[in-house]
Amino acid sequence: MSDMEEESTVARVELYEAFAVDAGGGNPAGVVLNAQGMSEHEMLTVARDVGASETAFVTDGDAPHTYRLRCFSPEVEVPFCGHATIATAIAIAEHRDEDDIVMLTRAGRVPVQIERRPDGLHAAFTSVPPTITTVPDDIVAAALTALRWEPDDLDSRFPVAVCDAGSRHLILAVGTRERLARLDYDFDALRTVLAELDAMTAQLFWFDSGRGLHSRNPFPVGGIVEDPATGSAAAALGGYLRHLGVAKPGDRFVVHQGVDMGRPSKIGVRIGERGQGITVSGGAVRTEPARRLDDAGQFQPTSTAHYVEHLRRPDLSVGTYSIPNGRVDGQQPHTEDEIYIVTAGAATLWTPTGTVPAPTGAVLFVPAGLPHRFVDVDEDFATLVVFGPAEGTRARA
Numbered sequence: 337m338s339d340m341e342e343e344s345t346v347a348r349v350e351l352y353e354a355f356a357v358d359a360g361g362g363n364p365a366g367v368v369l370n371a372q373g374m375s376e377h378e379m380l381t382v383a384r385d386v387g388a389s390e391t392a393f394v395t396d397g398d399a400p401h402t403y404r405l406r407c408f409s410p411e412v413e414v415p416f417c418g419h420a421t422i423a424t425a426i427a428i429a430e431h432r433d434e435d436d437i438v439m440l441t442r443a444g445r446v447p448v449q450i451e452r453r454p455d456g457l458h459a460a461f462t463s464v465p466p467t468i469t470t471v472p473d474d475i476v477a478a479a480l481t482a483l484r485w486e487p488d489d490l491d492s493r494f495p496v497a498v499c500d501a502g503s504r505h506l507i508l509a510v511g512t513r514e515r516l517a518r519l520d521y522d523f524d525a526l527r528t529v530l531a532e533l534d535a536m537t538a539q540l541f542w543f544d545s546g547r548g549l550h551s552r553n554p555f556p557v558g559g560i561v562e563d564p565a566t567g568s569a570a571a572a573l574g575g576y577l578r579h580l581g582v583a584k585p586g587d588r589f590v591v592h593q594g595v596d597m598g599r600p601s602k603i604g605v606r607i608g609e610r611g612q613g614i615t616v617s618g619g620a621v622r623t624e625p626a627r628r629l630d631d632a633g634q635f636q637p638t639s640t641a642h643y644v645e646h647l648r649r650p651d652l653s654v655g656t657y658s659i660p661n662g663r664v665d666g667q668q669p670h671t672e673d674e675i676y677i678v679t680a681g682a683a684t685l686w687t688p689t690g691t692v693p694a695p696t697g698a699v700l701f702v703p704a705g706l707p708h709r710f711v712d713v714d715e716d717f718a719t720l721v722v723f724g725p726a727e728g729t730r731a732r733a
Contacts, residue, residue, distance in 0.1 A: 347374065347382050349391065351623040352423035355565035355601040359650065361594060362601050363565035364623065365423040366391030369431065371406075376413070383408035389560045392420040394428070397440050403428065405439040405446075409558030414536060416443035416502030418461065418567015418603075423620040425450060425459040430622070443502035460617035462608065463568070466501040466575025475529060479506060479538070482525035489515050491543065494580065501571035501614055504535040509543060516542045517596050519552050519562070527556035539569040541591075543582075549573065551593045564594030565601035567616045574605045574614035585609045632656055633679035635718035641665050645727070653726035659683070659717040665709040671730035672723040676700040681717035683710040694719070704730070 349366045356362025366386035371379065371393035383391040390407045397403045405424060407417035425437050425448040435450040444464040451458045471479075476496045480487060490496070494509035506529070510516045519540070526538060536558065541551045551573070553563040563569075570591045577583035587607045594601040604617035629646045636642050636658040645655040656679075659665055676685070678698045685692040685700055687708045692700055694710065702708050710717065721727075 352620040354419035354423045354620040355603050355618040357600040357602055361599045363419045364388040365420040367424050367427045368393045371395050380408050384410045389563050390417040390420040392424045401434050402438040405441050411559035416441045416568050418616055419565050421461050422459045422618055426457045426620045429457055458619045460615050462615045463501040463571040463613040465613050466499050468579045469498040471496045479529045482529050483521045498533055498535055499572035499576040501575050503568040505537050505539040505569045505572040506535045507539045507576050509541055513542050523556045530557050537569055539573055549591045551591050564597050564599035570603040570605050571614040571616050574607055578607050583607045633720045635680045635716050648726050651725050653723045655721050657719050657721050659713050661715050669705050669707050671704055673704050674702040675722040677720040679718050681715045683717050684712040686711045
């Protein structure tokens with residue numbers, strides 16, 4: 337029996353960021369590795385609770401290193417999801433020592449290879465062979481209306497089409513990067529257009545002659561305004577470009593997505609031989625779970641003022657500052673903004689601009705660079721300190 341089978345049948349969700357360029361980028365995907373016995377309704381309920389564009393549910397397949405994979409958005413089941421496939425393969429590799437995996441999806445068998453790099457695990461899947469469908473002129477017009485685009489906004493070198501590399505995507509090329517950045521579409525109208533085409537998303541892209549592509553991916557069918565990284569759409573785009581002769585077997589390029597959303601992503605694409613699938617690659621990192629910061633805010637009994645850091649991230653740090661009864665606060669101005677939350681005792685916050693009472697429960701703000709210290713410490717005093725960005729970050733910059 338595998339370690340996945342030994343786990344409880346209660347859904348345990350892990351969250352991964354797939355295709356992320358850095359922290360805060362990529363597309364979140366929920367992964368449930370113990371989905372045995374879950375009904376379709378239960379899977380959809382979990383996907384709605386998670387709220388990611390897709391959540392993947394894994395059960396054992398028909399052979400070793402083979403797994404059945406079902407993916408749900410908050411609204412519908414998706415036949416194939418690229419970023420969730422990458423995330424799931426990496427989750428399996430983390431739980432079990434497997435480098436070659438086969439996913440049995442509604443779209444077909446999808447092989448995935450794991451690569452162990454110094455910067456972490458990377459995965460590459462090969463899609464089912466893509467198919468291309470032309471789009472009638474009236475549907476193209478309806479899509480442009482929904483996108484609030486004019487016909488002149490399109491790049492005439494690339495005809496509008498639907499490509500299916502596991503999931504169907506409406507593909508439209510825009511003429512400029514600036515127009516792609518100004519995406520403001522009619523959610524309900526585009527959902528209607530995509531539903532008529534039985535398509536999951538609209539793959540909107542701008543072709544950079546330097547072998548880079550910039551993409552945006554509205555997903556109203558799934559109840560999602562926009563995906564920051566869409567692996568299945570990248571596979572469809574690769575098949576589409578191969579079909580047009582713009583990309584040839586063996587070519588590689590990167591799809592840049594999520595930049596305009598503030599969640600930058602990079603999706604690697606390698607073109608397969610005609611009649612074969614498209615390979616899509618990238619990394620995925622498990623999102624740190626929520627946790628309690630033990631001892632945060634508790635007075636630390638020492639002979640002098642004392643600071644203990646509990647959490648550090650690039651954008652903030654959290655610690656506890658303790659001042660014993662009658663002792664002097666000798667702190668110097670900080671290069672980051674600070675919030676104090678007094679958790680024990682009472683004091684007065686002195687600044688050149690005036691004093692502020694600091695009883696237990698008080699929340700105080702001190703801007704970066706402002707001289708300040710706590711005075712009138714007549715009992716043991718403790719305060720949580722939140723720095724933004726992390727304490728000392730700007731001083732080292």
